Amino acid sequence: MFIHPRSQNRPFDRGSFPLETLTRDASIIAAEIARPPIGASAAPASDGPLARAADHYRTLFAKFADGDVAPQRAPVPDDLAPRTADIKGAAYFLDAAQVGVCAMPTTAWRAGTDHPGHSHAIVLLVERPRLPEADNLARDWVRPAQAAVADMRAAEIAVCIAGHIRAMGFAARAHLDGFSLVDHDRLAVLAGLAVRDGDRLRNPYLDDFSIAVVTTDYALAIDLPLHPSALSAKGLAYWLGINGARSGRERNRRARRKTHLSAYPMETVKRVERPTTLILDDEVPRVPKRAAFFQRALHGDLGDKAKTERTRFAFKTPLSWSLLQVIRSLVPFQGGAPAPSPAGDRYRDPQANANAIKSLSYALGADLTGISHIPRYAWFSHKEDGSAIEPYHRNAVVMLIDQGFDTMEGASGDDWISGSQSMRAYLRGAVIAGIMAEMLRELGFSARSQTNADSDVLHIPLILWAGLGELSRIGELVLNPFVGPRFKSVVLTTDFPMASDQPIDFGLQDFCNGCLKCARECPCDAIPFGDKVMFNGYEMWKPDVERCTRYRLTNARGSACGRCMKTCPINKVVDADGALLTRIASWIGVNLLWLKPITVPFATWFDDRIGHGRRNPVKKWWLDLELVGGAAVTPKGTNARDLDVDRVVDPAAQKMAYYHANMMPPPDDPSPQVLDRKAAMAAKDLLETIDDARTRHAAGGVKPSHYVPTPPLNAEAAVPAAKSPYQ
Numbered sequence: 001m002f003i004h005p006r007s008q009n010r011p012f013d014r015g016s017f018p019l020e021t022l023t024r025d026a027s028i029i030a031a032e033i034a035r036p037p038i039g040a041s042a043a044p045a046s047d048g049p050l051a052r053a054a055d056h057y058r059t060l061f062a063k064f065a066d067g068d069v070a071p072q073r074a075p076v077p078d079d080l081a082p083r084t085a086d087i088k089g090a091a092y093f094l095d096a097a098q099v100g101v102c103a104m105p106t107t108a109w110r111a112g113t114d115h116p117g118h119s120h121a122i123v124l125l126v127e128r129p130r131l132p133e134a135d136n137l138a139r140d141w142v143r144p145a146q147a148a149v150a151d152m153r154a155a156e157i158a159v160c161i162a163g164h165i166r167a168m169g170f171a172a173r174a175h176l177d178g179f180s181l182v183d184h185d186r187l188a189v190l191a192g193l194a195v196r197d198g199d200r201l202r203n204p205y206l207d208d209f210s211i212a213v214v215t216t217d218y219a220l221a222i223d224l225p226l227h228p229s230a231l232s233a234k235g236l237a238y239w240l241g242i243n244g245a246r247s248g249r250e251r252n253r254r255a256r257r258k259t260h261l262s263a264y265p266m267e268t269v270k271r272v273e274r275p276t277t278l279i280l281d282d283e284v285p286r287v288p289k290r291a292a293f294f295q296r297a298l299h300g301d302l303g304d305k306a307k308t309e310r311t312r313f314a315f316k317t318p319l320s321w322s323l324l325q326v327i328r329s330l331v332p333f334q335g336g337a338p339a340p341s342p343a344g345d346r347y348r349d350p351q352a353n354a355n356a357i358k359s360l361s362y363a364l365g366a367d368l369t370g371i372s373h374i375p376r377y378a379w380f381s382h383k384e385d386g387s388a389i390e391p392y393h394r395n396a397v398v399m400l401i402d403q404g405f406d407t408m409e410g411a412s413g414d415d416w417i418s419g420s421q422s423m424r425a426y427l428r429g430a431v432i433a434g435i436m437a438e439m440l441r442e443l444g445f446s447a448r449s450q451t452n453a454d455s456d457v458l459h460i461p462l463i464l465w466a467g468l469g470e471l472s473r474i475g476e477l478v479l480n481p482f483v484g485p486r487f488k489s490v491v492l493t494t495d496f497p498m499a500s501d502q503p504i505d506f507g508l509q510d511f512c513n514g515c516l517k518c519a520r521e522c523p524c525d526a527i528p529f530g531d532k533v534m535f536n537g538y539e540m541w542k543p544d545v546e547r548c549t550r551y552r553l554t555n556a557r558g559s560a561c562g563r564c565m566k567t568c569p570i571n572k573v574v575d576a577d578g579a580l581l582t583r584i585a586s587w588i589g590v591n592l593l594w595l596k597p598i599t600v601p602f603a604t605w606f607d608d609r610i611g612h613g614r615r616n617p618v619k620k621w622w623l624d625l626e627l628v629g630g631a632a633v634t635p636k637g638t639n640a641r642d643l644d645v646d647r648v649v650d651p652a653a654q655k656m657a658y659y660h661a662n663m664m665p666p667p668d669d670p671s672p673q674v675l676d677r678k679a680a681m682a683a684k685d686l687l688e689t690i691d692d693a694r695t696r697h698a699a700g701g702v703k704p705s706h707y708v709p710t711p712p713l714n715a716e717a718a719v720p721a722a723k724s725p726y727q
Contacts (some may be wrong), residue, residue: 002579002580002581003579003581003610004579004610005244005405005573005577005578005579005582006241006244006247006577006578007241007244007245007246007406007573007577008244008409008616008618009244009618010243010244010245010618011085011618011619011621012089012092012093012406012407012410012618012619012621013084013085013086013088013089013092013621014088014243014245015088015092015096015097015098015099015245016092016097016245016246017097017098017204017205017245017246018233018237018238018242018243018245019098019100019192019193020243021233021237021242021243022192022204022226022227022230022233023226023227023229023230024192024223024224024225024226024227025224025225025226025227025228026224026225028189028190028225028226028227029190029224029225032105032186032189032190032225033105033107034107035107035186036107036111037107037108037109037110037111037183038110038111038183038186039110039111039112040110040111040112040113041110041177041178041179041180041181042178043055043177043178043179044147044148044151044177044178046148047144047145048140048141048144048145049141049438049439049442049443050141050142050144050145050148050149050360050435050439051144051145051148051149052439052442053435053436053438053439053442054145054148054149054151054152054435055148055151055152056333056438057152057156057330057431057434057435058148058151058152058155058176058177058178059178060329060330060333061152061155061156061158061159061174061176061326062155062159062176062178062179063329064159064160064162064163064174064325064326064329065158065159065162065173065174065175065176065179066162066173066174067162067163067166068166069166069169069170069171069172070166070167070168070169070318070630070631070632071169071630071631072169072631073168073169073170074168074169074318074623074625074631074632074633075625075632075633075634076168076623077623080219080220080221081221082623083218083219083220083221083623084101084220084221085621086621086622086623087099087101087122087161087164087165087218087220088101088122088621089407089621089622090160090161090164090319090621090622091122091124091157091161092621093404093407093420093424093621094156094157094160094161094424095126095153095157095365095428096124096125096126096154096157097125097126097127097206097209098124098125098193098203098205098206099122099123099124099125099193100122100123100188100191100192100193100223101120101121101122101123101191101220101221101222101223102120102121102123102187102190102191102192102222102223103119103120103121103190103222104118104119104120104121104182104187104215105190107183107186108121108182108183108186108187108190109181109182109183110180110181110182110183113181115181115182116171116173116215118171118172118173118215118216118217119216119217119219120215120216120217120218120219120220120222121182121187121190121191121213121214121215121216122161122191122213122214122215122216122220123184123187123188123190123191123193123211123212123213124154124157124158124161124211124212124213124214125154125188125193125194125203125206125209125210125211126150126151126153126154126157126209126210126211126212127150127206127208127209128146128147128149128150128208128209128210129142129146129149129150129362129363129364130255130259130362130363131143131146131259132259132260132356132359132363133258133259136259136260136352136355136356136359137346137347137352137353137355137356138259138260138355138356138357138359138360138363141356141360141439142359142360142363146208147208147210149363149364150208150209150210151176151177151210151212152431152435153210153365154176154177154210154211154212155174155176155177155179155212156326156427156431157212158174158175158176158212158213158214159174159176159322159326160319160322160323160326160427161174161214161322162174162214162216162322163321163322163323163325163326164318164319164322165214165216165218165318166322167318167319167321167322167627167632168218168318168625168632169631169632170216170217170218171216171217171218172214172215172216172217172218173214173215173216174212174213174214175212175213175214175215176212177210177212180213181215182213182215184211184212184213185201185211187211187213188201188211189201189225189226190225191222191223191225192223192224192225192226193226194226195226195228195230195231197231202231204226204230204231204232204233204234205233205234205238234248241577246577247576247577249576249577250575250576250577253575253576259359259362259363260354260355260356260358260359260362261358262362262366262367262368262369263367263575264368264480264481264482264483264574264575265482266368266370266467266468266481266482266504268590268591269467269481269504269505269506269590270504270505270506270590270593271467271501271502271503271504271505272502272503272504272505273502273503274503275464275465275470275471275503276470276471276503276504276505276508276509277464277470277471277509277532277538277539277540278534278538278539278690278693278694279461279464279537279538279539280534280537280538280693280697281375281377281537282703283537283697283703283704283707284375284377284461284536284537284538284707285377285381285536285537285661285707285708285709286376286377286379286380286381286709287380287381287458287536287661287664287709288380288381288382288383288386288664288667288709289380289382289383289384289667290382290384290386290664290665290666290667290668290669290670290721291661291664291665291667291709293545293546293548293549294310294549294553295384295722296549296665296673296675297309297310297549297553298310298311298722298723298724299665299670299671299672299673299722300672300722301665301672301673301674301675302546302549302550302553302675305554306549306550306553306554309553309554310553310725311725312627312725313419313552313553313554313555313559313560314418314419314422314423314552314559314560315419315423315559315627315725316419316559316626316627316628317416317417317419317420317559317625317626317627317632318625318627318632319420319423319622320419320420320422320423320559321627323420323423323424323426323427324423324725324726326427327423327426327427327430327451327452327453327726328453328726328727330430330431330434330451330453331451331453331454331726331727333434333438334430334433334434334437334448334449334450334451334454335437335448335449336437336438336441336448337441338440338441338442338443338444338445338446338447339441339442339443339444340444341444347443347445347496347497348497350497350498350499351499353496353497353498353499354371354498354499354500354501357369357371357397357436357496357498358371360436360439361397361399361432361436364431364432364435364436365401365428365431365432366399366400366401366429366432367399367400367401367402367483367487368399368400368468368480368482368483368487369397369398369399369400369468370397370398370463370466370467370468370501371395371396371397371398371466371498371499371500371501372395372396372398372462372465372466372467372500372501373394373395373396373465373500374391374393374394374395374396374457374462374493375461375465376391377458377461377537378396378457378458378461378462378465379391379456379457379458380455380456380457380458381667381709382667382668382712383456383721384721384722384724385668385721386666386667386668386669386670386712386721387668389456392446392448392493393446393447393448393493393494393495394494394495395493395494395495395496395497395498395500396450396457396462396465396466396491396492396493396494397433397436397491397492397493397494397498398459398462398463398466398468398489398491399429399432399433399489399490399491399492400463400468400480400483400487400488400489401425401428401429401432401487401488401489401490402425402483402486402487403421403422403424403425403486403487403488403562403565404421404424404486405483405486405571405572405573406619407421407619407621408421408486408562408565408566408571409615409616409619410615410616410617410618410619410620410621411562411566411615411620412558412563412566412615412639412640412641412642413561413562413563413564413565413566413567413641414523414555414557414558414560414561414562414563414639414641415557415558415559415624415638415639415640416558416559416622416624416625416626416635416638417559417622418558418559418560418561418562419558419559419560420559420622421562422488422560422562425487425488426451426452426453426488426490429451429452429488429489429490430449430451430452430453430490432490433449433450433451433490433491433492434449434451436449436492437449437492437494440492440494440496443496445494445495445496446494446495447492447493447494447495447496448492448493448494449490449491449492450490450491450492450493451490452488452490453724453726454726455491456493457491457493459489459490459491460476460477460478462489462491463478463489464478464503465500465503466500466501467501467502467503467504468480468504469481469504469508470503470504470505470506470508470509471508471538471539471540471541472485472508472512472518472541472568473512473513473515473516473518473519473527473528473541474518474527474541474543474564474565474568475527475528475540475541475542475543475545476540476543476545477564479508479512479568479570480570481504481506481508481570481586481589481590482574482586483571483574484565484568484569484570484571484572485564485565485568485570485571486565486568486571505593506589506590506593507589507593507596510593510596510597510600511570511589511596511600511603512541513600514596514600514601514604515569515600515603515604516529516604516649517567517568517569517604517607517608517613518564518567518568519649520644520647520649521563521564521566521567521613521641521643521644522548522563522564523551523561523563523639523641524547524548524550524551525544525547525654526543526544526545526547526548526551527541527543527544527564528541528542528543528544528651528654528656529649529650529651529654530651530654532690533687533688533689533690534687534688534689534690534692534693535658535660535687536660536661536707537707539690539693542656542658542687543656544656544657545659546657546659546675546677546680547657548561555639556636556637557635557636557637557638557639558638558639559626563641566613567612567613567643569603569604569607569612571612572586572612574586585599585603608643608645611643613642613643614642614643615640615641615642624638655681656681656684657677657680657681657683658680658681658683658684658686658687659675659680659683660683660686660706660707661706661707661708661709661710662705662706662707662708662709662710663676663679663680663683663706663710664709664710665710666710666711666712666713667709667710667712668712668713668714669712669713670721670722683706686704686706688704
């Protein structure tokens with residue numbers, strides 16, 4: 001409790017509510033089975049622009065309710081406990097509020113349906129979002145859409161779980177509101193998630209919730225129905241956080257915060273006019289998508305092995321593959337034309353608009369949100385096919401999606417769950433930004449979601465300008481003061497008028513300067529041990545992106561990599577249930593910046609001594625499986641790293657490659673551009689120190705020639721761009 005979170009010894013697949021403490025009653029099963037079948041389901045009606053957008057996405061998810069089953073069954077354990085932990089853990093990982101499993105009685109199928117006769121049902125509850133305050137413009141958006149938003153999220157989770165099971169070689173079908181063959185209420189009672197109270201269902205902890213169901217022939221351990229006495233479960237133990245479950249205190253703390261504020265006190269962090277690292281705005285080059293190293297791998301620039309693995313590296317597990325399918329389906333709906341006329345005088349106050357957009361983002365599931373203008377250099381210069389991009393929006397809503405502390409605790413950072421952590425955050429971000437953009441377009445404002453699958457903007461500069469973090473030693477990665485590097489970003493660009501946030505300063509430059517943990521623990525030596533440099537107009541600790549990309553693509557003992565996130569000392573839980581020492585250290589770090597020279601050396605030493613960054617086996621909920629040839633098999637190996645505290649760090653011995661803008665491939669040349677690593681290592685000599693760059697720029701000196709990107713070929717005969725895994 002003092003050093004580690006309350007939840008340290010709580011298995012993740014139990015969820016954040018203490019369902020295991022509730023009284024059960026097996027006699028209810030017979031009564032539920034005896035109830036007559038109900039009729040066919042009807043699609044709920046949409047009311048308002050947010051509800052219509054949420055319903056549209058629920059309809060998109062319904063396309064994945066059923067599908068092909070893998071040709072052979074995965075080598076899953078005969079023991080039902082780890083099977084069930086994998087399924088429940090995945091549902092909680094995808095943010096279900098509660099999960100239960102029951103046997104599937106014949107009477108739970110809706111009357112007159114041609115059903116598959118599955119043996120088990122997985123029942124998912126999703127809590128409905130909070131209603132914004134009376135003076136918040138988002139209240140009118142959210143009020144008629146609370147059920148639609150929760151129904152949409154339940155549908156998203158259900159289709160991903162069903163796809164995960166099918167990828168393991170078992171039949172599974174998701175049942176969503178309007179697309180269901182089953183009696184949701186009956187199954188919620190049988191799975192121990194609800195108690196009947198007349199004509200309505202009640203849950204011990206949730207007032208309003210939506211239900212989705214997955215039926216399957218995959219045998220799982222079943223839960224028993226709740227005894228009615230379970231409805232009195234909110235006692236002292238609940239408020240204190242019994243068994244490491246999230247405490248009632250923490251839930252109340254979050255509920256008391258204004259809806260435009262995140263769960264974390266970002267409002268207490270120091271705001272500054274510019275990011276804490278130097279950006280030479282007029283010298284930062286606009287770069288083409290073709291230059292991104294994952295895109296270069298698709299074109300064959302990194303060789304045949306990297307090209308092949310680029311199409312599967314983060315998608316080579318059953319769960320991540322299921323998530324990918326849904327992500328792909330959302331790309332065509334990221335943009336579109338706005339309604340003919342904006343919504344009049346109602347949205348003339350930029351600050352009120354900003355608060356409303358933030359409340360909306362949190363209602364849809366974002367973890368941290370900021371707003372910024374879009375500097376010209378934050379736009380890519382060219383699309384994947386080489387066509388030029390002209391900036392088309394003024395403002396950016398920048399949202400961070402937490403990749404999950406508990407799941408990260410159970411992992412090495414580069415094992416078989418890493419890819420799913422990324423894909424879950426990318427899917428969640430795509431859904432949130434996509435729905436927000438669709439709603440704004442219906443209100444008459446131009447808007448587009450910018451996702452990992454298809455973005456016309458670079459996210460890193462926007463995260464900085466939106467006040468969500470500072471650049472870190474990890475390099476081209478921003479750290480937030482409350483979740484560290486444990487997030488993925490999504491951006492909504494729009495002309496909706498909004499007040500911008502300011503950048504923040506929580507002393508990260510001093511912290512990272514005195515901490516080398518991410519560099520020490522990097523499995524491919526891609527994070528620098530040395531000082532910051534100027535790279536393409538940015539002050540940064542420049543990582544060896546080629547080396548990092550190659551490892552993430554070709555990692556044979558896991559899926560992708562997030563080891564730097566796993567081991568960073570700022571990857572912590574900062575809330576009422578977090579470790580007391582963490583909360584104290586976080587407060588000091590945010591509010592007493594002058595203490596950094598004293599606190600940083602101790603903090604980084606102590607972080608190692610308490611074992612932060614080691615795997616916690618209690619938190620491992622997933623089965624290690626790899627998709628090979630369309631079938632899930634036992635991997636040949638699994639990374640099982642802990643900490644390498646005795647590793648000798650020698651900056652002089654580290655050989656880093658620097659691919660400046662003038663070494664980028666032409667934006668419209670899809671043919672392989674073989675990397676010249678020797679030249680990139682020699683390009684170290686072109687780097688300026690921060691002081692030299694600042695002095696040169698202030699004196700009006702000429703921009704370095706290596707800041708100028710390779711120009712387009714402008715060839716008359718265009719060659720198709722490499723096909724993205726998201727296509």
